[in-house]
Amino acid sequence: MEKTPSRIQKKNQATILAAGLEVFSQYGFRGSTLDQIAETAGLSKPNILYYFASKDAIYVALLSRLLADWMKPVYEINPAGDPVAEILTYAKQKLEMSRLYPAESRLFANEIIQGAPRIMDVLSGELHDTMQSLAKVIEGWIAKGDIRPVHPHHLFFSIWSMTQHYADFDKQVRAVLGDEDPFVGAEAHIEDMIRRLLTPD
Amino acid sequence: MEKTPSRIQKKNQATILAAGLEVFSQYGFRGSTLDQIAETAGLSKPNILYYFASKDAIYVALLSRLLADWMKPVYEINPAGDPVAEILTYAKQKLEMSRLYPAESRLFANEIIQGAPRIMDVLSGELHDTMQSLAKVIEGWIAKGDIRPVHPHHLFFSIWSMTQHYADFDKQVRAVLGDEDPFVGAEAHIEDMIRRLLTPD
Amino acid sequence: MEKTPSRIQKKNQATILAAGLEVFSQYGFRGSTLDQIAETAGLSKPNILYYFASKDAIYVALLSRLLADWMKPVYEINPAGDPVAEILTYAKQKLEMSRLYPAESRLFANEIIQGAPRIMDVLSGELHDTMQSLAKVIEGWIAKGDIRPVHPHHLFFSIWSMTQHYADFDKQVRAVLGDEDPFVGAEAHIEDMIRRLLTPD
Amino acid sequence: MEKTPSRIQKKNQATILAAGLEVFSQYGFRGSTLDQIAETAGLSKPNILYYFASKDAIYVALLSRLLADWMKPVYEINPAGDPVAEILTYAKQKLEMSRLYPAESRLFANEIIQGAPRIMDVLSGELHDTMQSLAKVIEGWIAKGDIRPVHPHHLFFSIWSMTQHYADFDKQVRAVLGDEDPFVGAEAHIEDMIRRLLTPD
DNA sequence: TATGAATGAGGATTCATTCAT
DNA sequence: AATGAATGAATCCTCATTCAT
Structure with a gap:
């Protein structure tokens, strides 16, 4: 009989997750320490472990939340909508997520680069299945001649990589661009690419 | 009075770098241990440190070598060549690098995601300058109407991200594709995207 | 101005002692945690410490109660009774205690094996003196020719060790005996030993 | 291809096992710390772990060695020898072991009292089988009328418990006996008990 | 009386690095 | 050029105890 978390519990758990996100996304799982997370959260180390059983538990909690958020926009693609517009909207949402939640994107990238040890099953399961369904939708549009x-x-893959690049490789992007805002040019460029790719002649 | 490295020295350094690459690319810098590298290299831990002053030194040596390799294809873009062909060739070279050297790509990705602490100066210096020159070439092509x-x-950015994605997010790509070879479809798709984007109507 | 303990107080103290006995006898003092005791008792950890000042206090309370119980049968030996019967009765009582209260026996064994840090004074004092008196009784019986x-x-020592063995080394005893009830054979064997030892030819 | 342990390895492993025995036998597994063992051994804590993978490994190494020693005298009982003499010799050997190696006895007692988590299989296997064979020998002697x-x-069980008592409950024994040497009286008493028990009328 | 929250003091283990040979 | 031995500095986690309510 799990008790409903009290207000203070919710608040501290949220604080810890926020701190964990910040630290893990920057240093990776192994490179992050509970000390860093505790200091970032403004809590003592044992108090962190009072709310989460282990360092791993914090990381997994973050990943779970993240995966849900990350997949959500896919489900909003409307098979009955205008194909090019639907995909453009999706891409823009993904780019906006990179702009607003770069730490989340980097956490995810870190996990997958290192072989996705903790989410391989979600990738092979839910993600794989979702993408299969989505492929059917795309193929339907192609069959009708709505898109190339x-x-x-x-x-x-190209949408994911191009959009996430602005979060994950932020440092490189800004080193190349100097003072220019990455996202302004990015949005225009990505829209151009997708529109040219998909719009039938 | 540096001695010229003997054959055995060179061989061991190469062995260590290869081992370091394998280990670092999978577990990240902090997640990798000298023990792992030593075992992968088939050398004793103190012997590793006989050739490289520290764990950090191995990592930095790898990054340096990597950066050179990574930038090389850029210099091979011929301003006097056919614009679309030049860029397509470049993109294919990058994709081929992801196919042949995924570990290198992941090592690089890891470093940048974590804020590029060790190569920020190269990014802001050499990379930035190189990309400025390259931009001039591209703008020249645009001005002549050779490309859109x-x-x-x-x-x-889009070429880098799309091609490196197949190395860095390999686990995710394969989870989605199942048994299908990623690189076959990738090459066709990326060529299609770039060609449509650049070819003037 | 000590208040008389209320009924609920008494009940909780008893609950805690029972839980402490169960846990301490299995894992030893250092191997037991307040969390285990609290869970076994069905009380919260701070509530445990409301009734007993510390983990140590629970342990000491148990030991004290135990020592009294443990010594009681000795006082029931009747110098005026039949010598062999008196000693046999005592031995059977001790064996019965091993059967009914093995946890208590193990708690006691643990404490003494580890040097009896908390009950050395009782051993050197009360136990020593009691055994001195008892020795006088035995010697009286011997002098009269009632026993060998x-x-x-x-x-x-031999009575204590043989009877307590069935509690303390229960795991070993059952491993050797298989399904056979240890206590049936034990009683016959111990009675046989003592009777043969003491009965004059 | 395990290397043969060098002299220094052997010496340090022996030192650590000796220290482990001293500490574990007094405080039990959970009550002992690597710090204590390291200090007793005169080695640094990480150096301890250079020779044994973990605290547990030291404990298990001790138990293994101990079990072998502990069982050895059983195998020396000669079915063709004089029954009473054979058993008396065995009992005296066990008592001598308690005198010379009380720490080993206490280590063993500790492990069994706490449920023998690490040696249950040996007890149910080798010990059980050995005792079955031994029982056959004893029954043979009984059938021939050589012993009661x-x-x-x-x-x-009675031999084990009576002899080990002088090691395991040493503190209590000495508290009762005062300055008297426990083992002198013990040997006479135990011999008397066994002889009376076994010798046919 | 009772408990959710919090923590200081450990405690086992890891690991880059140094030492001695 | 190579390695067995050794260690200081973390690092994750535990746990008895205290605090606040």
Whole structure:
């Protein structure tokens, strides 16, 4: 009979997750210490462990939350909508997520680069299945001649990679661009790429 | 009075770098241990440190070598060549690097995601300058009407991200694609995207 | 101005002692945690410490109660009774205690094996003196020719060790005996030993 | 291809085991710390862990060695020898072990009292089988009328418990006996008990 | 009386690095 | 050029105890 978390519990758990996100996204799981997280959260180390059983538990909690958020926009693609517009909206949402939640994106990137040890099952399961369904939608649009023939999976890989790049490789992007705002140019460029790719002649 | 490195020295250094690459690219800098590298290299831990002053030194040596390799294809873009072909060739080279040297790509990604603490100066210096020159070439092509107007920097961001994605997010890509070979579809898709983007109507 | 303990107080103290006995006897003092005791008792950890000042206090309370129980049968030996019968009765009582209260026996064994840091004074004081008196009784019986000459102290050591063995080394005893009930054979065997030892030819 | 342990390795491992025995036998597994063992051994804590993978490994190494020593005298009982003499010799050997190696005895007692989590399989396996064979020998002697009818298993339980008592309950024994040497009286008493028990009328 | 929250003091273990040979 | 031995500095986690209510 789990008790409902009290207000102070919720607040501290949220604080810890926020601190964990900040630290983990920057240093990776192994590179992050409970000390860092505790200091960032403004709590003592044992108090952190009072709310989460282990360093790992914090990381997993973050990843779970993240995966849900990360997949959400996919479900909002409307098979009955205008194909190019739907995909553009999706891409813009993803880019906006990179702009607003770069730490989340980097946490996710870190996990996958290191072999996705903790979320491989979600990738092979839910993600795989979702992308299969989505591919059907894309293929339907192609069959109707609404968009040019493209490989559905690779289309999404390119959207994911291009948009997440601005969060994950932020340091490199800004080193190249100097003072220019990355996201202004990014949005225009990505929209251009997708529109040219998909719009039938 | 530096001695010229003997054959055995060179061989061991190479062995250590290869081992370091394998380990660092999988577990990140902090997540990797000298023990792992020593075992992978088949050398004793103190012997590793006989060739490289520290764990950090191995990592930095790898990054330096990597940066050179990573930038090389950029210099091979021929301003006098056919614009679309030049860029396509570049993109294919990058994709081929992701296919052949995924560990290198992941090592690089790891470093940048974590804020590029060790290569920020190279990014702000050499990379920034190189990309400025390259931008001039692209803008020249645009001005001549050889390619459609695109933002040069973002063009390269998209090429980098799309191609490196197949190395860095390999686990996710394969989870989505199942048994399908990622690189076959990737090459076609990326070529399609770039060609549509750049070819003037 | 000590208040008389209320009924609920008494009940909780008893609950805590029962839980402490169960936990301490299995894991030893250092191997037991207040969390375990609290969970076994069905009380919160701070509530445990409301009734007992410390983990140590629970342990000491248990030991004290235990020592009294443990010594009681000795006082019931009747110098005017039949010598062999008196000693047999005592031994059977001790064996019965091993059968009914093995946790208590193990708690006691643990404490003494580890040097009896908390009850050394009781051993050197009350126990020593009691055994001195008892030795006099035994020696009286021997002098009268009622029992064979035996060393009184060692007689009791052998009774204690043989009977407590079935509680303390329960795991080993059952591993050797398999399904056979240890206590049935134990009683016959111990009675046989003592009777043969003490009965004059 | 395990290397043969060098002299220094052997020496340090022996030192650590000796220290571990001293500490574990007094405080139990959970009550002992690597710090204590390290200090007793005169080595640094990480150096301890250079020779043994963990605290647990030291404990298990001790138990293994101990079990072998502990069982050895059983195998020396000669079915063709004089029954009473054989058993008396065995009992005296066990008592001598308690005198010379009380720490080993206490370590063993500690482990069994706490449920024998690490050696249950040896008890149910090798010990059980050995005692079955031994029971056959005893029963043979009984059948021939060489010794009185006794329950073989309980006979050994009583020998084990009486002899080990002088090691395990040393503190209590000495508290009762005062300055008297425990082992002198113990040997006479135990011999008397066994002889009376076994010798046919 | 009772408990959710919090923590200082450990405690086992890891690991980059140094030492001695 | 190589390695067995050794260690100081973390680092994760535990736990008895205290605090606040």
